[in-house]
Amino acid sequence: MTEATIYGLAGLAVFGLGLMGVLGAADRLRRLVALNLCAGGAAMVLVASSWRPPPAAPDPVPHALVITGIVVMVSATAVALALIRRLYSLETDTDA
Amino acid sequence: MTVLLAFDLLLAASIVGLAAATLLMRDAFAMIVAFIVFGMLMALGWARLVAPDVALAEVAIGAGLSGALLLRTLAHLRGGSLSAQGGASVSAPANGATQGVNALLAGLATCALGLAYLGAPQNVPGLEAHVADAMPESGVTHPVTAVLLNFRAYDTLMEVVVLLAAVIVVWQVERGLAETPAPALGTVYQGFARVALPVAVIAGGYLLWIGAEAPGGAFQAGAVLGAVAVLGLLSRHVRPAPAHRPLARGAFVVGTAVFALVALGVAGAGRVAFEYPPAQAKTLILLIEAMVTISIAATLAALFHGRAPVAVSREETDR
Amino acid sequence: MPEFAPDPMTLAILLPLFGAIAAFLAPRAAPLIGLGAVGAMAAAIAAVGHAVAQAGTVTVPLGGWGAPLGIELRADGLALAMLGLTALIALAVGLGALSAFAGEAPADGQPMPRQRAFFWPLCLLLLTGMNGVYLSADLFNLYVMLEVISLAAVGLAVLGGTVAALRAGLAYMYASLLGALMVLLGVGFVYLQTGRLDFAGLAGAQGSPALSAAFALMLVGLALKAALFPLHFWLPEAHANATAPASALLSALVVKAGLYILLRLAEAGPFPGEAILTLLGVLGTGAVLWGGVQALRAERLKLLVAWSTVAQIGLIFVALARAGTEGLSDSWRAAALLILAHAVAKAGMFLAAGRIKDVIGHDRISELDRSAVRPALAQLAFALAAISLIGLPPSLGFIGKWSLMEGAMGAGNWHWIAVTMAGTLLSVAYFSRALTGFLRFDRVRAPLDEHRGWALADAPPVVLAGLAVGLGLAAGPILAVLDLGRPFGVTP
Structure with a gap:
């Protein structure tokens, strides 16, 4: 059992948990956090795929992909949060 | 072991x-x-x-x-x-049955993916050999930076475009939103921020510089500088005002614009877009990285701040 | 290597990006900048067309590295047709947006009306993403492009700023994000198996559990993005609650990105076998029926149009499945024709529906015949677009449906013909709900002088809807363009 297997499987488990969260959660914020878990899991699988047995250096390409993915995900999170804030303001204004 | x-x-x-x-x-x-x-x-x-x-x-x-x-x-x-008192509470999932079915489906799918993962061949050679071959012509010595800023620079440009799109959408969504009680730091943290800010700025610059040969680079540096700006916002050292808007817009787009212009500018004379002349590769990559760092830092801070800066008096008339 | 410097493919992607930056920096000049950028993009696409007509398939190894280390852009007939379609729709929607957002002229010193200030940067970023998807030959790059598209599309969907639009926009965002993350994990599995990210690496790969997992993930993710039944739940509200120009872009172009990538995956193969293709056809059938029934029940015109998108997307999947895996080398043409037909007609129809709503002040279907004013040209455009979506000759929609049924007959798959027929009948039924409302203005004895006259805003929907009908006569040239560079590797 190599590091790649351990962390790769953990990444898949995290992705699966995130999937459950997205499908099962009712709350907007929680669903967004669950989506972030999915992203983390997918990134972990990619990083695990880059690992090589020690003397060899890891494959840098997945590392670059994951960095790109992290930046993309924070952008999407920020947009979703802006929508959540705006919706909350509008909903509380009309309900009150 | x-x-x-x-x-x-x-x-x-x-x-x-x-x-x-x-x-x-x-x-x-x-x-x-x-x-x-x-x-x-x-x-x-x-x-x-x-x-x-x-x-x-x-x-x-x-x-x-x-x-x-x-x-x-x-x-x-x-x-x-x-x-947790007051305001919206984060409710627990309500529908138990649907949630159970969904969880079951997600769990089964995950198990299938796990089996497929275990069945995948171990250590298929990736692109590391190609990267190693091309490193001498890349203009940098750190492989991840070479992939991000040279071999797959097009992806990275589009990633900066995603950030730009995000800040445009956030400004659009929050236009005219009433002033929210923005969180502020207590006095102790204010003092901390005063010490931490200059240190963090130096750290960000160092990360940017070192990225050419060691772990670090534009994204990490941009993130650190963005965190600096966030701290500045929280400690009220930085108060966004309408006058900052043109500056902010310029900071958001400068990374994308310079990156895309360089990508197009190097084309011609037998070279395609994104193909830096080897002699200038390092300079061009550093230029792009510096501009992208500015954009990332400004964008991340703006994403945290939310809406475009609006004067308080304007705000009242808007509502 | 192309003699252009820089090459037109890169320009087709980057010109709208420069336009977006300029429009963001100078909001007041945004419409001018936007239309200029779309025009420049169309010129670049014409140059791509020239190159494709000469050479069949053209590729640009960005950075000079070439696959698998670098990213390649690749254009063939299918990509060219989609690029041309995008330019056409962007131009028409852009012109329509000029007057749609012209309503309240901003007083000096006041912030620009939100919709106008932000429409153009978002629209141009969307075009960057769309063109990037058509030209990409790299799986991870496609993921990034999908994210560019989804952020711009969400921004467009919530442009109106109403609670309904924001709610629908957030649901859309979540669906879109989940779809993209599934694609990302699928890309991870591909890399695990093949160690490459380009389509060529996929084509040469042996089947394996990891590759099956990759395809399953990408298939579900893209089906979510393309709103294939039952993953369509986010679409009707998001498209119906957006402002008309945004709805037109979302419905005509954005959902097509997922479909296009699915076509490309099927082309690169190894596409999962007969069973998966049949499943796609069955889900498409579900979409045709469910979308049709919901369109029959819709109370608002724009919601009806949005549900018809669900049904039409389903039909495109039926077209892909019509003749099994062996027939895929021909089925993609039927799917591509339906994609083009739906895009042109639906953009025209959404713009027309927006005009009707603007002129008579609401879009409740039951009260369409009680309006004193008569947006005649918009109604004409709506009817023409409906002709193409129903599939009456000589429209482009007819050619697409004919191609679908011809292939299904050839393969002896009569059930797909039955589905197409059922979908056609349903579309006649739901569109006639709106059309009868247009025709029965006699209920209101309004003086004719309340007619508001023609407006520039009527031109784009009429032109688009006219093209949706008229392009059926140009089916031969369109098919010739699609076959340039021989997508799916088969001689026509």
Whole structure:
């Protein structure tokens, strides 16, 4: 059992948990956090795929992909949060 | 070796456990904190997988900035405080049956994916040999930077475009939104911020510079500088005003614009877009990185701040 | 290597990007900048067309590295047709947006009305993403492009700023994000198996559990993005609650990105076998029926149009499945024709529906015949677009449906013909709900002078809807363009 297997499987488990969260959660914020878990899991699988047995250096390409993915995900999170804030303001204004 | 194996197993289990805890926490604040800790542990795992660049980016952006964004939104939903009293509560999932079925489906799918993962061949050669061959012509000595800024520069340009799109959408969505009780730091933290800000600025510049040959680079540097700006916003050292808007717009687009212009500008004389002349590769990459760092820092701070700067008096007339 | 410097493919992607930056920096000049950027983009696409007509398939190894290390842009007939379609729709929607957002002129010193200030940067970023998808030959790059598209599309969907639009926009964002993350994990599995990210690496790969997992993930993710039944739940509200120009872009172009990538995956193969293709056809059938029934029940015109998108997307999947895996080398043409037909007609129809709503002040179907004013040209455009979507000759929709049924007959798959027929009948039924409302204005004895006259805003929907009908006569040239560079590797 190599590091790649351990962390790769953990990444898949995290992705699966995130999937459950997205499908099962009712709350907007929680669903967004669950989506972030999915992203983390997918990134972990990619990083695990880059690992090589020690003397060899890891494959840098997945590392670059994951960095790109992290930046993309924070952008999407920020947009979703802006929508959540705006919706909350509008909903509380009309309900009150 | 066995100690390390045990450590890896423990760390992987903790990562999965924290992911589960994140979803199970009833209180939204606890959920976000669990998510941030999850990100930190994941970064530790990536460091174990010899991916220091990714670990840095995850700590700074994935866990750090996402966490800050989530907490800021939670404060908004709870009317300025992070405690659970008052404002919106994060309700637990209601429909047990649907949730059960969904969870079952997701679990089955995950098991299938796990089996497929175990069935995948181990250590298929990736692109590392190609990268190693092309490194001498890349203009930098750090492979991840070479991939990001040279071999797959087009992806990176589009990633900066995603950031630009995000800030445009956030400004659009929050246009005319009433002033929210933005969280502020207490006096102790204000003092801390005064000390920390210059240190962090220097750290960001160092990360940018070192990225050419060691882990670090534009994204990590941008994230650190973005965090600086966030601290500045929180400690009220920086108060966005309408006069800052043109400057902010310029900072958001400068990375994308310079990157795209360089990409097109190097084309011609037998070269295609993004094909830097080898002699100028290092200079051009540093120029792009510096501009992208500015854009990333400004954009991340703006994403945290939310809406475009509006004068308070204007605000009142708007409503 | 192309003699152009820089090459037109890169320009087709980057020109709208420069336009977006300029429009963001100078909001007041945004419409001018936007139309200029779309025009420049169309010129670049014409140059791509010239190159494709000469050489069949053209590729640009960005950075000079070439696959698998670098990213390659690749254009063939299918990509060219989609690029041309995008330019056409962007131009028409852009012109329509000029007057749609012209309503309240901003007083000096006041912030620009939100919709106008932000429409153009978002629209141009969307075009960057769309063109990037058509030209990409790299799986991870496609993921990034999908994210560019989804952020811009969400921004466009919530432009109106109403609670309904924001709610629908957030649901759309979540669906879109989940779809993209599934694609990302799928890309991870591909890399695990093949160690490459380009389509060529996929084509040469042996089947394996990891590759099956990759395809399953990408298939579900893209089906979510393309709103294939039952993953369509986010679409009707998001498209119906957006402002008309945004709805036109979302419905005509954005959902096509997922479909296009699915076509490309099927081309690169190894596409999962007969069973998966049949499943796609069955889900498409579900979409045709469910979308049709919901369109019959819709109370608002724009919601009806949005549900008809669900049904039409389903039909495109039926077209792909019509003749099994062996027939895929021909079925893609039927799917591509339906994609083009739906895009042109639906953009025209959404713009027309927006005009009707603007002129008579609401879009409740039951009260369409009680309006004193008569947006005659918009109604004409709506009817023409309906002709193409129903599939009456000589429209482009007819050619697409004919191609679908011809292939299904050839393969003896009569059940797909039955589905197409059922979908056609349903579309006649739901569109006639709106059309009868248009025709029965006699209920209101309003003086004719309340007619508001023609407006520039009527031109884009009429032109688009006219093209949706008229392009059926140009089916031969369109098919010739699609076959340039021989997508799916088969001689026509």
